[in-house]
Amino acid sequence: MIGENAIEVKHVSKWYGAFQVLHDVNLTVRKGERIVICGPSGSGKSTLIRCFNRLEAHQKGDITVNGISLHNKMRDIAEVRRKVGMVFQHFNLFPHMTVLMNCMAGPMWINGVPKKEARDRAMHYLKKVRIPEQANKFPSQLSGGQQQRVAIARSLSMQPTVMLFDEPTSALDPEMVAEVLETITTLAHEGMTMVCVTHEMGFARAVADRVVFMDAGRIVEEGRPDGFFSDPQHERTKLFLSQVLRH
Amino acid sequence: MLYNDTVDSEALVHRPWFVAIVFAVVMAICSAINFTDTWMGELMRAVIGEPLTSGLYGRFATGLVLSLLFCANVIVIGFIPFKAQVITVWVELLLSFLAFFNAFDLSLPFIWDKLPILLSQGLFTTLYVAAVSIFFATILAIIGAVAKLSGNGFAYAIASFYTSFFRGLPLLMQLYLIYLGLPQLGVVLDAVPSGVLALSLCYGAYMTEIFRAGIQSIDRGQWEASRSIGFGFGLTMRKIILPQALPVIIPPTGNQFISMLKDSSLVSIVGVWELMFLARALGQATFKHMEMLIAVALIYWILSACMEIVQARIERHYNRSKVR
Numbered sequence: 317m318i319g320e321n322a323i324e325v326k327h328v329s330k331w332y333g334a335f336q337v338l339h340d341v342n343l344t345v346r347k348g349e350r351i352v353i354c355g356p357s358g359s360g361k362s363t364l365i366r367c368f369n370r371l372e373a374h375q376k377g378d379i380t381v382n383g384i385s386l387h388n389k390m391r392d393i394a395e396v397r398r399k400v401g402m403v404f405q406h407f408n409l410f411p412h413m414t415v416l417m418n419c420m421a422g423p424m425w426i427n428g429v430p431k432k433e434a435r436d437r438a439m440h441y442l443k444k445v446r447i448p449e450q451a452n453k454f455p456s457q458l459s460g461g462q463q464q465r466v467a468i469a470r471s472l473s474m475q476p477t478v479m480l481f482d483e484p485t486s487a488l489d490p491e492m493v494a495e496v497l498e499t500i501t502t503l504a505h506e507g508m509t510m511v512c513v514t515h516e517m518g519f520a521r522a523v524a525d526r527v528v529f530m531d532a533g534r535i536v537e538e539g540r541p542d543g544f545f546s547d548p549q550h551e552r553t554k555l556f557l558s559q560v561l562r563h
Numbered sequence: 564m565l566y567n568d569t570v571d572s573e574a575l576v577h578r579p580w581f582v583a584i585v586f587a588v589v590m591a592i593c594s595a596i597n598f599t600d601t602w603m604g605e606l607m608r609a610v611i612g613e614p615l616t617s618g619l620y621g622r623f624a625t626g627l628v629l630s631l632l633f634c635a636n637v638i639v640i641g642f643i644p645f646k647a648q649v650i651t652v653w654v655e656l657l658l659s660f661l662a663f664f665n666a667f668d669l670s671l672p673f674i675w676d677k678l679p680i681l682l683s684q685g686l687f688t689t690l691y692v693a694a695v696s697i698f699f700a701t702i703l704a705i706i707g708a709v710a711k712l713s714g715n716g717f718a719y720a721i722a723s724f725y726t727s728f729f730r731g732l733p734l735l736m737q738l739y740l741i742y743l744g745l746p747q748l749g750v751v752l753d754a755v756p757s758g759v760l761a762l763s764l765c766y767g768a769y770m771t772e773i774f775r776a777g778i779q780s781i782d783r784g785q786w787e788a789s790r791s792i793g794f795g796f797g798l799t800m801r802k803i804i805l806p807q808a809l810p811v812i813i814p815p816t817g818n819q820f821i822s823m824l825k826d827s828s829l830v831s832i833v834g835v836w837e838l839m840f841l842a843r844a845l846g847q848a849t850f851k852h853m854e855m856l857i858a859v860a861l862i863y864w865i866l867s868a869c870m871e872i873v874q875a876r877i878e879r880h881y882n883r884s885k886v887r
């Protein structure tokens with residue numbers, strides 16, 4: 317396809333009213349690259365990653381995803397959203413549909429995949445996240461970790477080229493964090509391009525190609541995880557790392 | 564559910580003080596109303612002699628027996644399981660109502676005679692008017708709710724003006740305005756279309772508010788998840804938001820439907836031959852007002868009961884995802 321980069325962010329700024337959330341952010345995500353974004357609460361991590369599929373609009377600068385520039389054109393945005401999966405902190409499964417239907421809905425209603433094929437595809441991804449036996453239950457009958465894995469399968473069913481994760485484990489009980497991280501790790505090893513906001517530093521160290529540290533709407537520092545964790549350059553990063561790594 | 568506490572307390576109807584109060588109340592009622600001239604008095608003939616001349620003694624004895632029977636009935640019902648309780652109490656209430664209507668000394672053959680025309684002409688028109696109005700009201704409600712939530716100034720202004728106006732005027736007045744007012748502007752509508760228009764506009768306004776509240780009750784995360792998958796506004800609304808809003812929307816909407824069914828009787832004033840109109844016309848012609856009114860009342864009730872059943876089924880269907 318077009319170019320080497322999955323996501324290009326150039327001089328992006330964003331305001332909520334008079335409050336500036338993002339200050340001139342620059343970031344490039346290459347195809348197949350795995351990026352972890354971390355930073356203190358309120359630093360704009362969610363806002364940034366939600367700009368990538370235009371759940372939020374940026375006011376200045378350019379964002380290009382899969383070669384498509386994000387602006388006020390529904391056709392382009394729809395095209396981007398089809399190819400970019402997103403997993404939310406609170407799962408946001410569709411509670412009125414079964415697990416299977418959650419995964420079939422997108423392919424059927426957007427890509428016009430026939431029902432039988434959509435079912436096979438959904439089951440394939442449910443097997444991948446290791447909960448095919450829950451396919452006919454409703455989301456409310458599953459544990460948090462299972463729900464999050466369904467949410468991942470739901471996104472994968474659209475066969476995206478990029479996956480966005482916004483704190484996928486921070487609403488989970490400790491014993492369920494591992495199963496979700498494992499699923500994401502498997503995905504990472506298969507070469508999926510992903511951007512993941514998380515406070516799980518062990519996970520970042522294990523799978524990230526690059527760690528990005530944000531504070532107050534700016535990217536303060538980025539680098540390979542080994543260097544980032546052992547030898548952070550900025551005071552702000554050191555302080556943050558000392559706080560999260562203490563746990 | 565109220566989710567009762569697990570600590571079982573003894574049933575109210577098995578507590579002596581409660582039974583005593585029930586007994587006292589029934590006894591008081593039986594003393595106020597003389598039951599000696601009913602079948603109860605007949606049954607008691609052996610004890611109180613000729614019922615009609617038994618006087619205070621007869622009245623008291625009949626009342627005592629009735630109260631005892633009533634209390635025994637209540638206590639026994641207290642022992643049976645939930646479903647049986649519901650059925651028994653329903654049947655008993657229904658029988659007492661029938662006994663009450665029976666006291667009017669109605670001419671059943673007359674009702675029987677007029678039933679075909681009531682059903683073929685009246686019931687049909689009532690159902691037709693109500694069903695068509697419900698259809699249009701629902702469409703208006705969805706459009707109105709979306710307009711109110713759209714964040715578009717024009718749409719919001721029009722929708723809120725609409726709901727304010729049509730909720731603010733009596734339905735009867737809307738009907739007059741449409742039937743008598745519109746012809747002044749050169750638009751002449753027949754009675755039935757006028758009725759349907761008035762009912763649709765009025766109930767559409769009420770239901771707009773119901774739908775708005777229902778849509779608003781859905782978490783923002785559902786919109787975002789739906790959008791992030793790639794669903795556009797239409798799909799998001801049809802497949803994600805409205806189905807989830809339905810459990811919130813259905814109970815008050817069921818209310819509106821039942822209420823609409825009965826309010827469709829208002830169109831009788833512009834001469835539509837629906838149930839109410841026929842009841843009055845047939846009753847007046849033969850001086851058998853009560854017969855017709857009660858027959859029609861029962862038809863309305865049966866229709867409403869059917870709607871209640873349908874509503875319960877739909878609610879169950881949409882609540883099936885709430886399992887734990």
Ligand SMILES: Nc1ncnc2c1ncn2[C@@H]1O[C@H](COP(=O)(O)OP(=O)(O)OP(=O)(O)O)[C@@H](O)[C@H]1O
Pocket residue numbers: 332335337355356357358359360361362363364
């Ligand atoms: N809709 C909004 N309107 C106004 N301000 C907002 C809105 N959403 C977020 N903000 C503000 O923008 C800033 C960045 O929010 P964001 O959710 O991106 O932070 P975050 O880095 O994801 O934090 P957390 O780790 O707590 O999720 C915060 O100060 C927040 O208060």
Ligand SMILES: [Mg+2]
Pocket residue numbers: 361362363482483
């Ligand atoms: Mg966040």
